[in-house]
Amino acid sequence: MHRAILFSIIALVPAGFAADASAPSRVNNPSAAERFAKPSDALTAREDLYWKRTPLEVPENIVLEASGIAPIAGKRLLVTTRRGEIWWVDGAYAAGDTVKPKFTLFASGLHEPLGILPAPSPRKGYYVAQRQELTRLEDTDGDGRADVFETVAKLPISGSYHEYNFGPVLAPNGNFRLSLNVAFGGATQAPAPWRGWMVEITPDGQLMPIAAGLRSPCGILVTSQGAWFYSENQGEWVGSGRITHVEPGDFGGHPAGLAWSRTPGSTVKLRPDDIADFGEPMHEVAKKVPGVKPPAVWLPHTVLGISNAGMIEDLTGGKFGPFAGQLFVADQGQSKIARVALEQVRGVWQGMAIAFREGFECGIIRLAHGEDGVLFAGETARGWGAVGSKQQGLERLTWTGKTPFEIKAMRAQPDGFTLTFTTPVDRATAENPASYSVGGFTYLYHKAYGSAPVNRLACPVRKVVVAPDGLSVRLALACLREGYVHEVKAPGLRAAGGAEPLLHPVAFYTLNRLPAGDRIVPLDPKEAELCVSPIVEAALGHTAKHPLRAPGDWINDEGDKQILLGTQPGLKFDQTLLTVKAGARVRLIFKNTDDMLHNFVLCAPGRGQAVGEAAMALGTEGAAKHYVPDSPDVLFHTALTLPETSDTIFFTAPSKPGDYDYVCTFPGHAQLMKGILRVE
Ligand SMILES: [Cu+2]
Incomplete structure (x- = not known):
């Protein structure tokens, strides 16, 4: 969510500049x-x-x-x-x-x-x-x-x-x-x-x-x-x-x-x-x-x-597809x-x-x-x-003249959407409501840089009608909300006569206005109760991997070792090597002094980049999970932490000595924002 301004730092830095820590x-x-x-x-x-x-090849002097x-x-x-x-x-x-x-x-x-x-x-x-x-x-x-x-x-x-x-x-x-x-x-x-x-x-x-x-x-x-x-x-x-x-x-x-x-x-x-x-x-x-x-x-x-x-x-009249x-x-x-x-x-x-x-x-x-x-x-x-x-x-x-199986367009309906396709759909998969998963979310309008997707709410499928020619599907849904982005995932759909899945199975429709017109399902009088919008993503509570309290067998909250880990501009932790004794009781205070959101995720040895990739794959669902994927490679983590705030976790260091990766799993950060917790 915090990609820098598109046109940033051009005049100040030479070509090839990356996330240099010296940048303010x-x-x-x-x-x-x-x-x-x-x-x-x-x-x-x-x-x-x-x-x-x-x-297109460009001469070297240009x-x-x-x-x-x-x-x-x-x-x-x-x-x-x-x-x-x-x-x-x-x-x-x-x-x-x-x-x-x-x-x-x-x-x-x-x-x-x-x-x-x-x-x-x-x-x-x-x-x-x-x-x-x-x-x-x-x-x-x-x-x-x-x-x-x-x-x-x-x-x-x-x-x-x-x-x-x-x-x-x-x-x-x-x-x-x-x-x-x-x-x-x-x-x-x-x-x-x-x-x-x-x-x-x-x-x-x-x-x-x-x-x-x-x-x-x-x-x-x-x-x-x-x-x-x-x-x-x-x-x-x-x-x-x-x-x-x-x-x-x-x-x-x-x-x-x-x-x-x-x-x-x-x-x-x-x-x-x-x-x-x-x-x-x-x-x-x-x-x-x-x-x-x-x-x-x-x-x-x-x-x-x-x-x-x-x-x-596209004004090519079909020459581009x-x-x-x-x-x-x-x-x-x-x-x-x-x-x-x-x-x-x-x-x-x-x-x-x-x-x-x-x-x-x-x-x-x-x-x-x-x-x-x-x-x-x-x-x-x-x-x-x-x-x-x-x-x-x-x-x-x-x-190339070949047409992939794609969602060609989506049109709003008073009770859902019509999806049109580039080629006919397979009726069996298209008629199955389980082939579709739909949810709504939006973004906050505020002074801060970017927003996580907020107010996420599922839109249960109420009815599916496949057109006789197989080129469109009408979906009736619950919990549609004006102003919201509606994410439609249909990885289970197949093209008619084969096993071809959609080339791109996820579409996003921004529903500013619900149209008038005919419904294919009656209004559900209970819908208003059913579809209460969730509160803005709540703070991440105490879990086994996000331990906000010292375990009961600790003598005090300090444990054996306290670590104060900070952040620096340019996608960096302020320390890249932390050392603890095997089995030590660790109190880790993660203090985010950067102006972007970051977290701390302790991973199994050598698994930091895989965990970062899994976080990226969470897509728009990532924000609600604080970009922490469900993975055995994740040992402990903090919440996604706002600028100038901190999150403190209490954990027992692994009993097996080794170099354990830690990364920030905000999408795209893990490659640069990483370090090693050395267990001795
Ligand atoms: Cu980060």
């Missing part, structure tokens, strides 16, 4: 550890049968931190880099596993451009968002190099490395939209006007603020239906990654930008004082505070990414792509999010569909770390 805690970078969440080889091998991934991709007619690409260059790329569509495109410099010296757009006719050239301005570039003499650099609109910056400028995206009215990242930390995160806003700029440079409350809005998109969305990263005030629908006057949740809401031209009525450290689900706050806009779709943290980035709508009209959402930290199917219910956008493709070489920040439905992914890991072997790059994803 304010710019802590947990992604550097979360990148070790290596995808399953079995899954990526299956995914590759349907969507083939091809890295650092292609691809930050913007414009497909140009004639199978060419224009690619911006974070180092301020723009390259022509020819040959990116060539057949074969080894593709070596030709790179020709178009422009250089720009200030971290993060997007590029061909000028709409009759204007000429290309629009590029630099940190400090929207710029029009043109090659007027036809030599392949830009020779006009025209400032369209200035965008004030204070100099914080975190003031990214995402876009431009062409609006249906011919204007451009940009989303302006907030600065990092400090007394204000919006030191310059319109930081934390989505703004619209006319071709002659007039700026119109559209919406506030953005934090790190790396993805910005207008759909073919004219609806605007931005993608957001987990962080302070942002419980998990998400996609939010934007209308003029909206407030997306991060209060920094409200500093400018009184400025002439502001469309936003909320003021900084209107936003408190609520600590409630965001959809509940939205009922009380008009203007607060809950997301259309939550992207559960560590499951569908840790730093959601560029988005595109069976998901025409849906969105693809890149993730930087986990180097993967999620898929989102939106619908509008009672005027509110909502929908399903599901895994699509992982196993890329580096973190993806930009996606673009080229000719023939080919998808290009622009990649960079500098400053944050990402899954994969490369620090930057450009990859291609091509549909």
